[in-house]
Amino acid sequence: xxETAISTGSTLPPVSLWRRGKNAxxxxxxxxxxxxxxxxxxxxFGYLVYKGIGSISWAFLTQIPxxxxxxxxxxxNAIGGSCLILAIASVMGVPIGIGAGIYLAEYGRNRFxxxxxxxxxxxxxxxxxxxxxxxxxxxxxxxxxxxxxxGVALGIMMVPTITRTTExxxxxxxxxxxxxxxxxxxxxxxxxxxxxxxxxxSGVITGVMLAFARVAGETAPxxxxxxxxxxxxxxxxxxxxALSLQIFSYATSAYxxxxxxxWAGALILIxxxxxxxxxxRIAASRGTLKGAN
Amino acid sequence: MxxxxxxxxxELRARLLRMGGLAEQAVDRACQAYIExxxxxCHMVLEGETQINIAEREIDELxxxxxxxxxxxxxxxxxxxxxxxxxxxxxxxxxxxxxxxxRVMDMVELPKxxxxxxxxxxxxxxxxxxxxxxxxxxxxxxxxxxAVLEMDNVVDRMKDEAFILLVKAMNExxxxxxxxxxxxxxxRNLERVxxxxxxxxxxxxxxxxxxxxxxxxxxxGQPQQTGxxxxxxxxxxxx
Amino acid sequence: MGVGIQVEKLNAWFxxxxxxxxxxxxxxxxxxxxxxxxxxxxxxTFVRCLNRMHETVPDAHATGRVRIGELDVYNxxxxxxxxRRIGMVFQKPNPFPTMSxxxxxxxxxxxxxxxxxxxxxxxxERSLQLSALWDEVKDTLRKKSGASLSGGQQQRLCIARxxxxxxxxxxxxxxxxxxxxxxxxxxxxxxxxxxxxFTIVIVTHxxxxxxxxxxxxxxxxxxxxxxxDKTEKIFTTPSDKRTEDYITGRFG
Numbered sequence: 001x002x003e004t005a006i007s008t009g010s011t012l013p014p015v016s017l018w019r020r021g022k023n024a025x026x027x028x029x030x031x032x033x034x035x036x037x038x039x040x041x042x043x044x045f046g047y048l049v050y051k052g053i054g055s056i057s058w059a060f061l062t063q064i065p066x067x068x069x070x071x072x073x074x075x076x077n078a079i080g081g082s083c084l085i086l087a088i089a090s091v092m093g094v095p096i097g098i099g100a101g102i103y104l105a106e107y108g109r110n111r112f113x114x115x116x117x118x119x120x121x122x123x124x125x126x127x128x129x130x131x132x133x134x135x136x137x138x139x140x141x142x143x144x145x146x147x148x149x150x151g152v153a154l155g156i157m158m159v160p161t162i163t164r165t166t167e168x169x170x171x172x173x174x175x176x177x178x179x180x181x182x183x184x185x186x187x188x189x190x191x192x193x194x195x196x197x198x199x200x201x202s203g204v205i206t207g208v209m210l211a212f213a214r215v216a217g218e219t220a221p222x223x224x225x226x227x228x229x230x231x232x233x234x235x236x237x238x239x240x241x242a243l244s245l246q247i248f249s250y251a252t253s254a255y256x257x258x259x260x261x262x263w264a265g266a267l268i269l270i271x272x273x274x275x276x277x278x279x280x281r282i283a284a285s286r287g288t289l290k291g292a293n
Numbered sequence: 294m295x296x297x298x299x300x301x302x303x304e305l306r307a308r309l310l311r312m313g314g315l316a317e318q319a320v321d322r323a324c325q326a327y328i329e330x331x332x333x334x335c336h337m338v339l340e341g342e343t344q345i346n347i348a349e350r351e352i353d354e355l356x357x358x359x360x361x362x363x364x365x366x367x368x369x370x371x372x373x374x375x376x377x378x379x380x381x382x383x384x385x386x387x388x389x390x391x392x393x394x395x396r397v398m399d400m401v402e403l404p405k406x407x408x409x410x411x412x413x414x415x416x417x418x419x420x421x422x423x424x425x426x427x428x429x430x431x432x433x434x435x436x437x438x439x440a441v442l443e444m445d446n447v448v449d450r451m452k453d454e455a456f457i458l459l460v461k462a463m464n465e466x467x468x469x470x471x472x473x474x475x476x477x478x479x480x481r482n483l484e485r486v487x488x489x490x491x492x493x494x495x496x497x498x499x500x501x502x503x504x505x506x507x508x509x510x511x512x513x514g515q516p517q518q519t520g521x522x523x524x525x526x527x528x529x530x531x532x
Numbered sequence: 533m534g535v536g537i538q539v540e541k542l543n544a545w546f547x548x549x550x551x552x553x554x555x556x557x558x559x560x561x562x563x564x565x566x567x568x569x570x571x572x573x574x575x576x577t578f579v580r581c582l583n584r585m586h587e588t589v590p591d592a593h594a595t596g597r598v599r600i601g602e603l604d605v606y607n608x609x610x611x612x613x614x615x616r617r618i619g620m621v622f623q624k625p626n627p628f629p630t631m632s633x634x635x636x637x638x639x640x641x642x643x644x645x646x647x648x649x650x651x652x653x654x655x656x657e658r659s660l661q662l663s664a665l666w667d668e669v670k671d672t673l674r675k676k677s678g679a680s681l682s683g684g685q686q687q688r689l690c691i692a693r694x695x696x697x698x699x700x701x702x703x704x705x706x707x708x709x710x711x712x713x714x715x716x717x718x719x720x721x722x723x724x725x726x727x728x729x730f731t732i733v734i735v736t737h738x739x740x741x742x743x744x745x746x747x748x749x750x751x752x753x754x755x756x757x758x759x760x761d762k763t764e765k766i767f768t769t770p771s772d773k774r775t776e777d778y779i780t781g782r783f784g
Contacts, residue, residue, distance in 0.1 A: 109590075174626070176622060176624055176626040177626055177628060177629065179585065179588070179622060179626070180622065180626040180627075180628065180690070180693075181628075181639075181643070182585060182588050182615065183583070183585060183615060183619070183620035183622070183694070184615065184616070184639060184640035184643065184644075184693070184694070184697060185612050185613065185614070185615035185616030185617075185640065185644060185697070186612070186639075186640075186643045186644065187612050190643055194643055195628060195643075198628075198630050198631075199628070199629055199630050201630065295781050298781070364740060365780070366739065366767050366768075366779040366780050366781075367767060367768060367769065367770055367776050367779055367780055368776060368780065369780050370768065371768070371769075503768060503769030
């Protein structure tokens with residue numbers, strides 16, 4: 001081993017060329033890994049922009065689809081429908097998820113809590129199409145396809161992520177903060193809601209956004225629940241259009257026009273998800289004070 | 294325990310004992326010089342004075358350092374405070390020995406006078422008090438110190454008797470006035486040495502019992518205190 | 533005005549392990565009492581039993597009688613109500629991180645349902661003045677978060693927060709151990725002034741601090757109260773050999 005280069009004091013051996021080389025190689029490997037991850041991400045987004053940007057127009061964003069074979073038309077109803085379905089999903093999934101997360105963090109250090117955690121993890125792994133079938137069995141059978149059913153399916157899928165993240169974030173709140181509240185004579189539930197949850201807010205929101213972004217693009221569950229719609233629909237108990245469904249049916253169709261619109265739809269979907277997450281982040285950071293974490 | 298601190302305490306103790314030895318020796322020498330009318334011994338006492346003064350300064354410095362740097366508490370704090378006071382008393386004992394030596398040097402010039410006073414007996418008693426007070430410090434025993442307090446009364450009476458007898462002698466035999474005066478002053482000096490030995494004993498009681506018995510105050514400390522000085526002894530012996 | 537504290541036969545357990553044995557102690561009103569002892573001796577546990585914070589640990593319980601003024605801590609009122617009458621300051625300053633300075637001080641009141649805006653303003657100002665923090669923060673009360681202050685300021689904020697609910701007793705668990713000497717000095721000065729209105733119990737592992745701020749001191753060892761007396765007596769002529777061994781540094 002060549003003993004060259006820097007000396008590091010009296011007792012330690014000097015840093016040899018071999019060690020420095022190893023260091024450089026590892027840094028290179030880490031950098032390469034980052035690039036490897038970013039490249040597909042960038043490629044997808046870039047390709048979407050390339051293929052879809054040409055088809056985005058005001059008409060596309062405001063009109064409902066035209067019949068097969070015709071040119072023009074848009075995905076306005078699908079955008080609206082997705083928003084409706086996701087709203088229903090959030091209304092269902094977020095409170096249940098956060099509530100379960102609170103329970104697990106504050107009261108769940110026992111066998112029952114472990115059981116709930118296990119169930120959540122399993123639910124997380126259930127294929128989305130299976131969740132769709134379950135939602136079909138519960139809500140659609142006997143009543144028909146609806147936005148509500150779609151919301152139920154997506155809501156169920158949101159719960160495990162939100163629950164686990166909420167629990168983790170609450171557990172990160174230091175015990176001393178809770179004790180400060182107890183010391184002031186604040187009851188346990190009040191402490192949990194007003195102090196612990198409030199301290200963990202930014203983390204909990206991250207969890208919610210993660211869940212939201214994941215289900216926003218799901219297609220399989222919606223196949224069995226909302227079915228899709230060519231026209232505008234704002235009634236929750238009727239079949240509704242959804243962006244992901246629309247992209248699916250257009251992309252698998254035989255018409256070039258619809259293929260073109262599918263690209264545009266995919267681009268819109270990504271942009272909407274990014275916009276939604278950013279908006280929530282900005283709103284949340286506005287609400288915090290200078291110096292708070 | 295904090296070993297640097299314990300070393301400091303041990304050194305303080307050793308130095309004080311050495312100084313005690315020097316002071317005791319000075320008094321003994323001065324008294325011997327009186328009995329034997331020996332000038333050489335007087336000079337030894339005068340020369341020894343410097344050593345005692347240096348020792349006093351060094352002990353004070355060490356004690357101050359320990360107080361500032363080691364934040365002693367309870368028995369350790371009392372010990373260091375007692376040492377500084379005993380230090381000062383021992384230095385005064387040295388001064389008194391010098392005074393006695395100077396008186397002796399004056400007396401040797403004059404013809405020998407037959408005085409009706411037994412300075413030798415008083416010197417022996419005072420010397421014993423000094424020795425016993427230092428012993429009570431070495432042993433850390435309050436009972437020994439208590440005995441010294443009682444001997445002070447005896448010495449005071451000896452001094453009062455000597456005064457009366459010497460004044461009477463001066464009136465009856467004016468030719469020996471100067472010798473009588475010298476003897477009177479020596480008796481006075483010895484009584485002061487006894488007082489200082491008493492102070493040393495009181496300081497030992499303060500250290501061991503935490504009781505302030507100065508100026509004849511009744512001791513307030515709990516009787517069952519020997520455990521603490523025993524703890525210190527044990528710590529010292531362990532070193 | 534502060535009130536006295538009487539403790540009779542207090543025993544405390546963590547599960548099966550006994551942490552405190554038969555503690556009997558009376559602490560004087562409007563005085564500061566220091567609680568000292570080596571690590572693990574039970575001094576923090578003792579203080580946490582006074583306001584029933586001990587129970588917040590799973591499987592922990594305590595028996596015995598604690599009276600604070602005319603209030604019987606273990607019989608009659610709920611733990612939450614007790615804690616509203618007793619203030620507590622912890623070892624590590626713990627302001628609520630997402631709340632402003634104002635909201636931190638007012639937290640004890642707002643979270644317990646008190647919402648009168650004008651009175652809250654008065655109470656917040658008075659508490660911050662009592663804890664010698666008002667001048668430093670009066671301009672940024674609502675803009676800066678509690679966590680943006682320095683360590684010493686945060687601890688004074690926590691003291692203000694505890695004082696805002698107007699307790700009669702203030703419990704302090706090693707309040708200065710995470711602070712630099714200057715901040716420590718300020719807080720000790722504060723304790724000195726607070727004694728006029730409150731009864732203070734302070735746990736400390738710093739014996740010099742105990743001797744500086746407290747009139748009375750209790751020495752704990754292995755869950756027992758070994759000696760309790762005036763501070764100057766404990767530090768100059770303690771009665772128990774174990775106390776002396778501890779304060780002279782021969783162990784612990």
